[in-house]
Amino acid sequence: MISNKKMIRETLHTRARNEILDLTPLVQRMVGSAEMQNGMVIIFSPHTTAGITINENADPDVKQDLLTKLSKLVPQSEDYYEHAEGNSDSHVKTACVGNSTTVLVEGGKVMLGRWQGIYLCEFDGPRERQVWFKLVGFDE
Amino acid sequence: MISNKKMIRETLHTRARNEILDLTPLVQRMVGSAEMQNGMVIIFSPHTTAGITINENADPDVKQDLLTKLSKLVPQSEDYYEHAEGNSDSHVKTACVGNSTTVLVEGGKVMLGRWQGIYLCEFDGPRERQVWFKLVGFDE
Amino acid sequence: MISNKKMIRETLHTRARNEILDLTPLVQRMVGSAEMQNGMVIIFSPHTTAGITINENADPDVKQDLLTKLSKLVPQSEDYYEHAEGNSDSHVKTACVGNSTTVLVEGGKVMLGRWQGIYLCEFDGPRERQVWFKLVGFDE
Numbered sequence: 324m325i326s327n328k329k330m331i332r333e334t335l336h337t338r339a340r341n342e343i344l345d346l347t348p349l350v351q352r353m354v355g356s357a358e359m360q361n362g363m364v365i366i367f368s369p370h371t372t373a374g375i376t377i378n379e380n381a382d383p384d385v386k387q388d389l390l391t392k393l394s395k396l397v398p399q400s401e402d403y404y405e406h407a408e409g410n411s412d413s414h415v416k417t418a419c420v421g422n423s424t425t426v427l428v429e430g431g432k433v434m435l436g437r438w439q440g441i442y443l444c445e446f447d448g449p450r451e452r453q454v455w456f457k458l459v460g461f462d463e
Numbered sequence: 464m465i466s467n468k469k470m471i472r473e474t475l476h477t478r479a480r481n482e483i484l485d486l487t488p489l490v491q492r493m494v495g496s497a498e499m500q501n502g503m504v505i506i507f508s509p510h511t512t513a514g515i516t517i518n519e520n521a522d523p524d525v526k527q528d529l530l531t532k533l534s535k536l537v538p539q540s541e542d543y544y545e546h547a548e549g550n551s552d553s554h555v556k557t558a559c560v561g562n563s564t565t566v567l568v569e570g571g572k573v574m575l576g577r578w579q580g581i582y583l584c585e586f587d588g589p590r591e592r593q594v595w596f597k598l599v600g601f602d603e
Numbered sequence: 604m605i606s607n608k609k610m611i612r613e614t615l616h617t618r619a620r621n622e623i624l625d626l627t628p629l630v631q632r633m634v635g636s637a638e639m640q641n642g643m644v645i646i647f648s649p650h651t652t653a654g655i656t657i658n659e660n661a662d663p664d665v666k667q668d669l670l671t672k673l674s675k676l677v678p679q680s681e682d683y684y685e686h687a688e689g690n691s692d693s694h695v696k697t698a699c700v701g702n703s704t705t706v707l708v709e710g711g712k713v714m715l716g717r718w719q720g721i722y723l724c725e726f727d728g729p730r731e732r733q734v735w736f737k738l739v740g741f742d743e
Contacts, residue, residue: 363739365565367574368576370576370579371517371576371579377651377702378651378698382686384685385651387686388683388694388695389694389695392692392695395681396676403535404531404532406527406528407522411524411528411532415528415533417518418516419699422564423564424702424703425565436649438651439649439650455574457567505643505707509719537676543675544672545668546664546665546667546668547662547664551669554665554668555669555673559699562656562719563657563705597707599741
């Protein structure tokens with residue numbers, strides 16, 4: 324059991340107001356370093372304007388279309404927004420996409436579908452962001 | 464290990480059709496009472512018109528803007544809705560926001576970002592609602 | 604502890620571009636076969652155009668309204684979509700609904716609210732799809 328280890332906090336830098344960063348290689352490396360064979364990884368964004376999702380990792384146009392469509396649905400400015408920071412849209416997008424996910428590990432491998440990648444979704448960058456990773460091993 | 468304890472069912476009362484209730488102090492108290500040091504809490508809404516999300520817990524305008532924007536995107540009435548109860552919008556919002564989340568516990572503390580709170584999102588109130596909480600301790 | 608068992612991979616066939624398939628009886632049967640009394644099931648779609656959600660399992664109109672509303676919000680064609688496969692909408696819907704969920708098990712029973720069902724949401728069918736199920740038993 325390795326689940327008693329503290330969660331890992333990684334710092335990432337985003338470069339645009341809306342951006343998707345691929346966390347997949349990072350997660351796989353953590354699982355390798357921990358020598359975890361069988362378990363799960365809980366991936367958690369401690370932010371309220373940046374979420375976590377799993378989506379296509381092949382054609383980069385998919386990421387772009389996702390960000391563009393979300394910005395069309397939830398534009399930065401609406402005359403009824405009352406929050407003074409001008410990032411109410413970022414909060415709404417984060418609530419829709421979600422701020423955490425769980426992936427399984429089997430045989431030391433992060434289990435994802437062929438086209439899937441684990442993403443940090445920046446909705447109010449550019450910023451320094453943290454992502455938290457908790458590796459929980461299951462009993463053999 | 465405390466993970467064999469049954470989940471805790473809490474009853475809450477909402478006061479508006481759309482409302483966000485902060486569950487954070489409740490979750491922290493449960494973790495304290497259980498004396499859980501290291502683990503996770505799975506928070507689950509057993510309803511189909513009320514979800515669970517994590518978002519900003521500082522400026523209450525964020526909650527208001529989130530509810531308003533969701534109601535603009537998903538209005539209560541659409542001429543193509545077939546469900547006779549008049550709450551198809553509440554189901555759509557719940558599917559987008561999600562009905563559960565998982566938070567980590569370390570050193571007896573619910574691990575959240577500085578601005579985060581755990582929320583019950585009421586989308587078809589006012590009602591009596593249940594939220595289920597499962598505390599799962601990790602081995603030391 | 605049964606958590607060391609490999610995840611179960613089920614193959615399902617969808618029949619429409621947008622469709623909701625009920626996974627609830629399948630999950631309950633798996634829990635029964637594994638004789639799991641106390642634990643959780645992580646349900647994961649390894650696809651980027653099909654998600655997992657929990658919503659109403661009583662009136663089928665709710666499923667229809669959910670699919671219709673999502674297609675109004677996120678139509679198949681937008682002049683700014685760059686992804687050449689013509690399914691950018693399917694990716695956006697999957698990101699909004701999410702691609703996994705966790706349900707609790709107590710006394711051998713999948714714990715859901717009275718009206719809830721666990722759903723595979725097909726957003727780019729008809730196709731053959733996989734869903735992954737990981738049963739994690741908690742210590743007694």
